[in-house]
Amino acid sequence: MNKRLSQKIFFTLFRLISLMIVIVLFSILGFIIFNGAKSISWHFLTQMPTDGMTKGGIFPAIVGTLILVLGSMIFAFPVGVAAAIYMNEYVKEGPVKRFMRLMTSNLAGVPSIVFGLFGMALFVNQLHFGDSIIAGSLTLGLLALPVVIRTTEEALKQVDDSFRLASIGLGATKLQTIGKVTLPIAFPNIITGLILSIGRVSGETAPILFTVAAYFLPKLPHSIFDQVMALPYHLYVIATSGTNITESRPIAYGTALVLISIVLICNITASVIRNVLGKRNK
Amino acid sequence: MTPKIETKNLQLYYGAHHALKGIDFSANANTVTALIGPSGCGKSTFLRCFNRMNDLIDGCDVEGQILIDGMNINDRYLNVDELRKKVGMVFQKPNPFPKSIFENVAYGLRINGINEKKILEEKVEKALKQAALWEEVKDNLKKSAMSISGGQQQRLCIARALAVEPSLVLMDEPTSALDPISTSKVEELIYQLKEKYTILIVTHNMQQAARVSDKTAFFYIGEMIEYNDTTEIFTNPKIERTQNYITGRFG
Ligand SMILES: Nc1ncnc2c1ncn2[C@@H]1O[C@H](COP(=O)(O)OP(=O)(O)O)[C@@H](O)[C@H]1O
Ligand SMILES: [Mg+2]
Numbered sequence: 303m304n305k306r307l308s309q310k311i312f313f314t315l316f317r318l319i320s321l322m323i324v325i326v327l328f329s330i331l332g333f334i335i336f337n338g339a340k341s342i343s344w345h346f347l348t349q350m351p352t353d354g355m356t357k358g359g360i361f362p363a364i365v366g367t368l369i370l371v372l373g374s375m376i377f378a379f380p381v382g383v384a385a386a387i388y389m390n391e392y393v394k395e396g397p398v399k400r401f402m403r404l405m406t407s408n409l410a411g412v413p414s415i416v417f418g419l420f421g422m423a424l425f426v427n428q429l430h431f432g433d434s435i436i437a438g439s440l441t442l443g444l445l446a447l448p449v450v451i452r453t454t455e456e457a458l459k460q461v462d463d464s465f466r467l468a469s470i471g472l473g474a475t476k477l478q479t480i481g482k483v484t485l486p487i488a489f490p491n492i493i494t495g496l497i498l499s500i501g502r503v504s505g506e507t508a509p510i511l512f513t514v515a516a517y518f519l520p521k522l523p524h525s526i527f528d529q530v531m532a533l534p535y536h537l538y539v540i541a542t543s544g545t546n547i548t549e550s551r552p553i554a555y556g557t558a559l560v561l562i563s564i565v566l567i568c569n570i571t572a573s574v575i576r577n578v579l580g581k582r583n584k
Numbered sequence: 585m586t587p588k589i590e591t592k593n594l595q596l597y598y599g600a601h602h603a604l605k606g607i608d609f610s611a612n613a614n615t616v617t618a619l620i621g622p623s624g625c626g627k628s629t630f631l632r633c634f635n636r637m638n639d640l641i642d643g644c645d646v647e648g649q650i651l652i653d654g655m656n657i658n659d660r661y662l663n664v665d666e667l668r669k670k671v672g673m674v675f676q677k678p679n680p681f682p683k684s685i686f687e688n689v690a691y692g693l694r695i696n697g698i699n700e701k702k703i704l705e706e707k708v709e710k711a712l713k714q715a716a717l718w719e720e721v722k723d724n725l726k727k728s729a730m731s732i733s734g735g736q737q738q739r740l741c742i743a744r745a746l747a748v749e750p751s752l753v754l755m756d757e758p759t760s761a762l763d764p765i766s767t768s769k770v771e772e773l774i775y776q777l778k779e780k781y782t783i784l785i786v787t788h789n790m791q792q793a794a795r796v797s798d799k800t801a802f803f804y805i806g807e808m809i810e811y812n813d814t815t816e817i818f819t820n821p822k823i824e825r826t827q828n829y830i831t832g833r834f835g
Contacts, residue, residue, distance in 0.1 A: 469691070471673040
């Protein structure tokens with residue numbers, strides 16, 4: 303067959319496939335927006351659920367998800383960044399580093415329900431936190447850890463060595479170099495990783511299932527040892543086992559829309575930050 | 585007079601690779617010494633001995649004495665961070681930090697714990713003047729260092745190195761990434777700097793070595809083949825290999 307023709311066929315095929323991905327994404331979005339938009343109102347976003355979760359709002363679930371995201375990041379961000387700094391700036395290439403890399407990627411591959419089970423065994427039972435914000439946050443934090451480590455490591459790797467050498471050459475210690483040169487340069491990409499993992503964490507159901515999520519709790523928490531509702535679990539509940547599934551369907555779609563909006567906003571913010579801060583470094 | 589810098593039977597190994605073979609070298613204060621020789625002969629390696637940057641390379645092993653002002657710096661117990669504050673380095677490719685022009689020059693000072701605005705401003709201005717960059721950037725000190733030209737960036741890197749007032753400055757092919765006009769500016773600068781500093785400069789450019797240096801050392805596969813006054817090396821080399829190199833008969 304003619305080379306140019308076969309090129310053409312293949313590129314057309316690739317283009318169609320890429321187009322299909324876009325179509326799938328927009329169909330999902332369109333479907334959720336179409337079904338969920340009618341439910342969205344100020345009332346919906348700020349009120350407690352009522353009438354067996356068939357009426358009212360999803361306020362406690364929104365607050366719960368935000369708290370869990372914040373809590374998981376307070377844990378995962380410093381720990382993940384520190385681990386990545388250690389791996390990228392201190393450990394020399396060799397078996398130790400390879401082993402740590404392998405462990406990190408294995409951790410990333412652990413199914414989220416297993417994290418949930420582990421979180422329940424360790425935080426809820428062993429450490430006696432009970433079903434609580436702290437147990438859920440730590441479990442979600444563990445889940446986010448490999449993502450934070452990997453994106454931070456990538457970000458650090460992209461920092462040109464010539465900057466490190468310049469700093470060391472001026473008499474800066476390794477720690478000063480990391481704090482004053484390497485981290486500031488890597489910062490936009492590290493933040494991008496952080497926000498992407500926020501998107502990931504906010505949508506997870508399995509890790510919070512046994513560690514924090516409340517089926518129905520129409521009030522806000524008072525301490526980190528309280529339970530909270532959370533958007534993904536609330537969605538699961540009213541879509542599968544609520545008191546009246548058909549009647550709460552609009553609320554389910556509204557919840558899905560809020561959840562997907564949070565994730566999308568995170569992703570868009572991440573790319574904006576990367577572009578804006580990234581340019582400043584050029 | 586004690587020489588400013590000296591090496592005695594300096595041996596350097598990268599693992600099994602013997603990269604510097606028994607170098608005996610010395611240079612007086614306030615002189616410029618050019619290091620020439622074909623690629624891979626060990627010029628950069630030799631330069632990095634004086635601020636112990638070879639420490640950062642895995643499997644690099646240095647034997648023999650390296651003296652600065654009569655003190656052996658090839659000592660396990662030496663504080664290398666302090667050493668590097670006294671020995672400035674300028675790299676082949678300009679590598680300013682993605683910070684403002686001011687913050688680039690102030691970096692080494694801040695590392696030293698100097699944070700008082702007035703002192704910083706004074707020292708930054710002084711360093712930029714020494715690097716012959718002040719007039720061009722004095723109104724734009726807040727501008728990103730990434731936005732100025734390559735030649736200006738290299739002079740900024742020189743200013744950054746000078747700001748901490750080192751006594752020895754190491755330059756590894758500082759003009760190889762620059763255009764001819766920037767190159768001649770940097771050369772002029774080097775010539776003026778020797779009033780205050782001792783300078784070691786690696787260069788591939790024979791004319792540059794002849795123009796800026798007092799003494800020239802010719803390296804070949806890890807050995808210092810010939811070391812003499814620059815005029816002697818270029819007009820009357822004692823060793824045939826040196827002559828072949830400077831006349832361009834091999835590369
Ligand atoms: N980091 C390193 N690890 C191993 N070998 C190196 C390293 N740097 C340089 N070498 C080797 O040491 C020799 C001298 O290199 P270098 O000092 O860079 O030469 P020059 O600057 O004269 O071109 C070369 O053979 C080079 O391959
Ligand atoms: Mg070199």
